[in-house]
Amino acid sequence: MPRGKVKDREFFGSWVDDSGQRHRLKLLTANPATIEDLEFICAVLNKTQGAEETSRKLTQLVTEWQESGPNLAKMMAANLPLWHTLANSCHAAWTITKTGGAYIHLEPGIALPKYGHSRTRAEEKEAQAVILFYLLTLGPWEKLGGPCPRCGKYFIKKRANHKIYCGRRCGSLASAKVSTRKKLNEDIAGKVLRARTEIQEWDVLKRHPAIDWKQWVHKREPDISPKWLTRAVNNYEKYKLGPPKKEGHHATRKN
Numbered sequence: 128m129p130r131g132k133v134k135d136r137e138f139f140g141s142w143v144d145d146s147g148q149r150h151r152l153k154l155l156t157a158n159p160a161t162i163e164d165l166e167f168i169c170a171v172l173n174k175t176q177g178a179e180e181t182s183r184k185l186t187q188l189v190t191e192w193q194e195s196g197p198n199l200a201k202m203m204a205a206n207l208p209l210w211h212t213l214a215n216s217c218h219a220a221w222t223i224t225k226t227g228g229a230y231i232h233l234e235p236g237i238a239l240p241k242y243g244h245s246r247t248r249a250e251e252k253e254a255q256a257v258i259l260f261y262l263l264t265l266g267p268w269e270k271l272g273g274p275c276p277r278c279g280k281y282f283i284k285k286r287a288n289h290k291i292y293c294g295r296r297c298g299s300l301a302s303a304k305v306s307t308r309k310k311l312n313e314d315i316a317g318k319v320l321r322a323r324t325e326i327q328e329w330d331v332l333k334r335h336p337a338i339d340w341k342q343w344v345h346k347r348e349p350d351i352s353p354k355w356l357t358r359a360v361n362n363y364e365k366y367k368l369g370p371p372k373k374e375g376h377h378a379t380r381k382n
């Protein structure tokens with residue numbers, strides 16, 4: 128905005144009385160978006176409302192915003208054209224009422240950059256995403272949650288501690304998955320421990336049987352297959368399981 132215009136605004140926003148005191152008009156702020164607006168924004172993000180282009184563009188904006196903190200100042204500093212668009216949004220008009228008075232009429236909306244040509248359908252739909260993002264910032268934005276790590280949906284936070292999953296269902300399914308993985312890890316740890324004990328016993332054998340050590344371990348611990356042992360000793364980083372020092376006369380020594 129040109130410097131002169133801001134000055135004009137300051138001039139018209141205040142007056143000086145007879146005693147020389149300056150009076151300013153009160154600054155009005157408005158934050159008009161509601162939880163219903165947020166629900167609609169959520170539906171567009173989840174592709175149950177609006178065009179695909181709108182959803183894609185809005186997801187991109189929301190992701191940028193979330194990754195910034197969310198911190199609008201930081202996001203806008205990194206996206207100056209968007210900052211310019213949003214900062215110049217909302218038109219205020221002095222409007223005469225039917226009852227003889229007047230009020231300040233805020234026309235919410237954004238001034239989109241002009242195109243040299245008429246907008247294509249895709250540009251139109253993407254512009255709608257910018258409008259929805261604008262609306263998001265003007266309401267209870269802190270209630271927007273998601274995407275849920277399990278189902279990928281955006282959601283409205285119902286409580287202050289409602290943060291990660293969209294709902295109970297996704298939360299409990301995810302924790303079930305974690306405990307299954309934990310159980311699996313415990314099983315693997317047990318297997319490695321038993322295999323290590325068997326390998327130590329093999330190493331102290333006076334006479335090694337005429338079979339491969341992996342077969343020998345498998346006979347004593349049926350759930351430990353030779354194939355599993357091969358994989359485990361080949362991946363020392365993960366299993367910390369070394370092959371026997373003495374491979375026996377039957378096996379061919381590698382390394």
Ligand SMILES: [Zn+2]
Pocket residue numbers: 275276277278279280292293294297
């Ligand atoms: Zn979910």
